[in-house]
Amino acid sequence: MKYHTVRETAKQWNLSDRTVQQFCIDGRIPGAQKFGRSWAIPADAEKPQVPRIVRKRDAAQSFATGMLDNANLMPLMNTPFPPGRCFASVEAMAPGPRRDIALAEYHYFTGKPEAAATEVESYLTSADMGARLSACLIYAYANLSIGEIQCAKFALKELNASLSAAGEQSAQFRTASAFVAVAGAVLLHLPLPAGVPDIQSFLPLLPPGLRAFALYVYAHYRYLQGDYAASAGIVEGALAMGAEAYPIPSIYLHLVAVMDCMSLKQADRARVHLLSAWDLARPDDLIEGFGEHHGLLGGMLEAVIKPAWPEDFKRIIDITYRFSAGWRKVHNPDTGHDVADNLTTTEFAASMLAARGWTNQEIADHMHISPNTVKRYISTALEKLHIRHRQDLKQFMLR
Incomplete structure (x- = not known):
């Protein structure tokens, strides 16, 4: 029988060396044999299911x-x-x-x-x-x-x-x-x-960086409840108490503040928070959060990032499409909501603002496009979603 090393098997299965070695230790690869500190793995061994599903x-x-x-x-x-x-x-x-x-x-x-x-x-x-x-x-x-x-x-x-x-x-x-x-x-x-437990009850027990991220989660939770001013206040308080020393939580805090400000129609304030997040993220390419939050940012990426950093914007949108496709496959079935999955990111951004009561002129001014272009985006979204009225967009938008 022909055998492969851990490294050869890891490359064949597109896994890390450590994962394959752990499979051997756990006895999940039939025929694997240990020689000293190394393992010999049958060349025709089947890749174990990853992860091991347990009850x-x-x-x-x-x-x-x-x-x-x-x-x-x-x-x-x-x-x-x-x-x-x-x-x-x-x-x-x-x-x-x-x-x-x-x-x-x-x-x-x-x-x-x-x-x-x-x-x-x-x-x-x-x-x-x-x-x-x-x-x-x-x-x-x-x-x-x-x-x-x-x-x-x-x-x-x-x-x-x-x-x-x-x-x-x-x-x-x-x-x-x-x-x-x-x-x-x-x-x-x-x-x-x-x-x-109540989110606030375990905050004091977390170390500072994780406490800052937990405050982002809490602010996001209040945002989902429609309490935008309270959510923004949580962010401001966290940042004032030194959260910006921890760049990853701070990026996410600023992004939820953008969501709050756009919901309150405070576009200038939203812009400040978005650029603060971008200043923290860009030196290390910590770009994932922008793609995750795209649909909730109310067109701010199109208004701010796209004109100045077009290549980064393209990467963010690629992250958005990949992440949101998987997000909906968990969110929609588990909640019964029908968040749209067939709109472009720009159509979604315009529709999100329209669903929040923004006029075509307000959307146009914000996204630096003409009112006719906004009207075309909204009309296309209505057609794709098989609805006739602007007010019906809300059921297909993020909550």
Whole structure:
């Protein structure tokens, strides 16, 4: 029988060396043999299913036996660094789970979901709960953009399973589980999972960078409730208390402020927040959040980023199409909402503003296009959605 090395098999299966080695350790590759510290893998071995789908009860039990190291809970998100030093901050970390998770975060936030998913695969069943919870959150969102919806749903269920298992655990474990479970639900505009504590109750127990991101999640939650002024106030308070030392949470805080300001028809204020987010993101290419939030930003990317940074805008829109396609496949069936999936990003942006009561002239002035062009976008959207009236757009827009 012909055998391959771990590296050869990893390349053949498009996985990381570490993931293949973990498969061997777990006995998931029939015929794999260990020689010293290396493994020989049958050349015709079939790639195991990634991830290993487990029943919720089993997942909860396995979470209950793990140990939590907060240092490995979304470490890059919790790292202060000057703009332009993101990757250097990852490289400065000692080899091990913290660095591996941070590298996956870097891949994800720079718009490389395939690399992010590959980097965290081997941590999906880790006994280190900080690494495992981080891996599940990253894996869930990365797989939305890859189009691997079952993998994304698996990881989201694991996050909810961690919350179910947290009742008898330490306050630190409960806090970490609540943080990732709430982030997983709110950013997909899904109902909060059963058993989640009030967001404000676990904020003080989080380290500063994660607390800043949790405040973004809370602001996003208030935005979804239509409480735009309160949401904007949460952002302003977080930034005033030093959140900008942590670039990744700060980018997301500024983006939710853009959403609030556009909902309040405060376009000039929205522009300030968008450019603040862009100034933090651009030196390290932390572009993912802009693509994730495109539909909620009310045409601000078209108005601000597209004219000055056209190539970056194209990349953002590519992220938007990939992410939103996966997002809808989870969001629409789970909520019963019918967020549109057949509009261009510009048609969606114009329709989103129209659904919020903006006139064609207001949309035209904001997006730097003519009222006739706006009218054409809206008419095309109505035709694609098989509706006749402008007021009916709201049921197909993001909430």
